[in-house]
Amino acid sequence: MKTIAPNYYTKFHCIADKCRHSCCIGWEIDIDEDTLDFYQSIGGDFGNKLHENIENDGESAHFSLVGKEERCPFLKENGLCEMILTLGEDALCDICREHPRFYHVLSDRDEVGLGLCCEEAARLILSWEGDTVLAVIDDDGEDTTPTAWEETLFSLRKHLFVLLQDRKKPIHERAEEMLAFCHAEFPNKTPAEWRDIFLSLEQLDPAWRETLESLGASQNVPLSDLEKPFENLLLYFVYRHTAEAADEKDFSARVSFAYLGYHIIRLLCATKKAQTGVCAFHELSELARRYSSEIEYSEENTEALLHLLR
Numbered sequence: 001m002k003t004i005a006p007n008y009y010t011k012f013h014c015i016a017d018k019c020r021h022s023c024c025i026g027w028e029i030d031i032d033e034d035t036l037d038f039y040q041s042i043g044g045d046f047g048n049k050l051h052e053n054i055e056n057d058g059e060s061a062h063f064s065l066v067g068k069e070e071r072c073p074f075l076k077e078n079g080l081c082e083m084i085l086t087l088g089e090d091a092l093c094d095i096c097r098e099h100p101r102f103y104h105v106l107s108d109r110d111e112v113g114l115g116l117c118c119e120e121a122a123r124l125i126l127s128w129e130g131d132t133v134l135a136v137i138d139d140d141g142e143d144t145t146p147t148a149w150e151e152t153l154f155s156l157r158k159h160l161f162v163l164l165q166d167r168k169k170p171i172h173e174r175a176e177e178m179l180a181f182c183h184a185e186f187p188n189k190t191p192a193e194w195r196d197i198f199l200s201l202e203q204l205d206p207a208w209r210e211t212l213e214s215l216g217a218s219q220n221v222p223l224s225d226l227e228k229p230f231e232n233l234l235l236y237f238v239y240r241h242t243a244e245a246a247d248e249k250d251f252s253a254r255v256s257f258a259y260l261g262y263h264i265i266r267l268l269c270a271t272k273k274a275q276t277g278v279c280a281f282h283e284l285s286e287l288a289r290r291y292s293s294e295i296e297y298s299e300e301n302t303e304a305l306l307h308l309l310r
Ligand code: SF4
Pocket: 013, 014, 015, 016, 019, 020, 021, 022, 023, 024, 099, 100, 117, 118, 119, 120, 121
C-alpha cells in the first residue's frame, strides 16, 4: 500500500508558540481509546491534572476547555504544550499528533494532505513556488488494485492538475476550464447572493460573519500578483475534496465545491483590495484559513454547500 501526498507535505512543521490561531484554542479535542488508557495510567501531580481535565461520558472523552477562549488545559500561556513538555510528543492523542493532516483511504493507497485551517499549512500551501505534484511518500511494498471508479477518478484528477497548472492562461480561465471539463454546473449567483447563503450557514467565529458581510461590492478588482497562490488554492481544494467522490456526478459536484472555495476567497480578496487598495499574500492566506475553519471543518456546512451544488 502506498501513501500519496502533495510534494509540499513533508516540508510542514507546526510553528507552536509562534502560531496566532492555535488549534489548541476553540476546538473540542476528542481523545482516542488507546491514548485515554495511557492517560488513565499516569500517576503523580501531572496524572491528577490530566484526570481532572478529561470529560468522559462513557462513549467519548475529550479535554475540558478552559475560559471564554476555550483553551486546551495543557496549552501554556507561552504557547507551548505542557503535555509534550512533561511526557514527550509520543504522549499526544491521535488528533493532536495528526492535526492538520487529513487522510483519504482508497483501495490501493492512502492519500494524505495538510488542512488549510492551520495557518502554517495555509502559508506553506499557498506560497509553494513550484508545480504541485502528488508523490509517493511511503510504500510498504504490498500492491493492491484500485477499483474501476478509482482509476477514472485518478485520471480525471491528473487531467485537472495539468489543466490548472497551465500558466500560459490566467487562473480564472483555467478555473472555468476545470468546470467545463467536468461538466460541473456552477450556479450563476451574485456576490450578494453568495453572501446571504454563507451567512445562513453555521458560523464558529463572529469575525467570519463580519468578513462575509463585507462580501459583494467588487468582483472585477485585478489580483494578478496572487495568480500562483490562487492556483495552489484550487489544486488544494481539488485534491482534498474529490478523493471521496462516489462517481462522476459526485466528482463534478466536488469540483464545483472546489471552485466555490476559490471563488469566495477571491471575492473576499477583491473586496479587501477595493477597500484598502491592497490585498497582500498574508491577507489571502488568512482569508483561506478562515474559510477552511468555517466551511471545510464543519461537516454541516460542507454538506449544505455540496447539496446546493448537486
Ligand atoms: S494551527 Fe498549525 S501551526 Fe498552529 S499550533 Fe496548530 S498545527 Fe501548529
